[in-house]
């Protein structure tokens with residue numbers, strides 16, 4: 463290939479090209495990486511959300527690259543303007559046979575909500591998921607469990623938006639719809655069932671812990687924190703900080719060591735549900751001191767009350783309605799919700815996008831108010 467004179471010259475003048483080659487390659491590579499970092503930015507750059515006074519280390523760091531990716535479910539939200547009712551518009555309760563919750567909604571808006579519910583909960587199955595394969599005349603029947611559950615779900619959603627707006631509209635109007643939990647799935651992600659006892663070879667308290675489960679956040683902490691705190695309403699807190707305490711730990715309002723351990727399990731769950739660390743809510747030098755907390759601590763406190771009500775008033779009583787394959791595999795208990803069912807790892811569900819603005823029908827237990 464190469465001319466003869468070059469091959470001859472090459473043979474007579476041997477040169478080590480590897481040394482300089484590696485040097486040039488390494489320098490060139492470094493310059494290239496430097497140019498890329500300047501041009502494209504540092505891939506592991508973080509942004510910090512300061513949550514407390516300077517110097518206390520109260521900040522929640524996150525990778526900028528991750529922050530820049532929006533929650534993909536936001537693109538699936540339905541923007542469908544409601545019909546502003548006019549005098550004389552027929553109401554659902556007058557036209558249909560068996561409308562128990564959405565009766566005061568006009569016909570157009572009722573159908574708008576049905577279409578949206580279908581996309582939120584059963585996009586593949588369609589209306590038939592709750593109404594069966596019959597024609598629209600049969601839609602008043604309550605034969606399928608899915609319809610009975612959905613009616614209660616509508617009431618639960620209305621109750622959350624109306625009575626827990628201190629939580630779901632804590633910073634601005636965000637609200638919740640079926641989409642907040644379901645995301646196009648029949649069964650929402652991040653629901654939970656009772657799993658304790660987790661350790662068959664031990665008895666009593668020990669049988670609830672030291673096993674890696676999703677409910678212990680893959681730690682050796684107890685696996686019954688959600689059950690005790692978000693259903694039974696036991697006292698959240700650490701045991702007495704005095705070395706000699708005369709507190710009576712049989713008093714249900716006094717936190718014993720078991721509550722302390724469960725509290726840490728719950729707090730890990732909360733942090734994972736929101737994708738934050740402990741200083742999002744606490745000054746970690748004094749977890750116990752409600753004077754040194756952030757405003758988010760208050761929002762969480764309301765959230766705990768809200769989740770307890772959702773579970774005890776709505777989801778657990780539905781236990782008798784579901785078919786067996788929807789119940790817990792170990793104890794046959796009803797599927798339950800908690801922080802992650804809505805938050806899904808984000809500080810605010812759907813990154814704080816206002817989901818309720820187009821759905822006044824789901825924002826109140828009374829007659830919907832249209833602007």
Ligand code: HEC
Pocket residue numbers: 557558559560561562563564565576577579580583584588589590591592593598601602603608609610612613
């Ligand atoms: C996720 C469950 C679900 C899906 C999917 C669903 N519906 Fe419904 N539907 C309900 C519930 C619950 C009611 C009763 C509401 C009430 O009591 O206020 C209802 C009631 C109705 C009624 C009134 C029937 C009567 O005579 O009482 C009609 C009409 C209706 N739906 C139409 C539809 C259409 C059309 C679709 C598909 C676009 C649909 N629904 C999809 C749950 C659902």
Ligand code: HEC
Pocket residue numbers: 579583592608609611612615616619638639640641642643644648649650653772777784788797798799803804824
């Ligand atoms: C706070 C979270 C949450 C919200 C909001 C919510 N749901 Fe649910 N939904 C659940 C949970 C938890 C279950 C139980 C899961 C199961 O069925 O295994 C469930 C189950 C259901 C089921 C039964 C599905 C099945 O296949 O078993 C239907 C139907 C349903 N929801 C409809 C709705 C509708 C319609 C809305 C809005 C009006 C709604 N849900 C809002 C949490 C929620």
Ligand code: HEC
Pocket residue numbers: 698699700701725726729730732733736738739740741742743744749750751758759760762763766
């Ligand atoms: C989203 C806010 C939030 C996050 C994040 C959070 N906490 Fe909490 N924490 C609370 C609230 C609210 C309470 C009080 C609950 C109650 O009493 O009802 C609490 C209570 C506690 C307590 C009990 C204090 C007492 O009264 O004895 C401890 C300990 C604790 N948290 C530790 C942690 C740890 C450790 C983390 C990180 C893994 C964490 N928390 C993350 C909000 C939060």
Ligand code: HEC
Pocket residue numbers: 622629630631632633634635636637638642732736758759761762765766769799800801802803804805809810811814
């Ligand atoms: C029914 C759905 C739902 C459930 C369940 C839920 N949240 Fe929320 N939460 C929301 C919505 C919606 C917001 C956004 C409010 C806003 O930013 O205006 C929010 C906001 C928050 C905030 C404030 C975030 C901020 O940036 O200021 C905290 C803290 C929080 N939730 C903690 C919790 C904890 C802890 C639980 C479980 C005990 C919980 N949430 C359960 C829907 C829910």
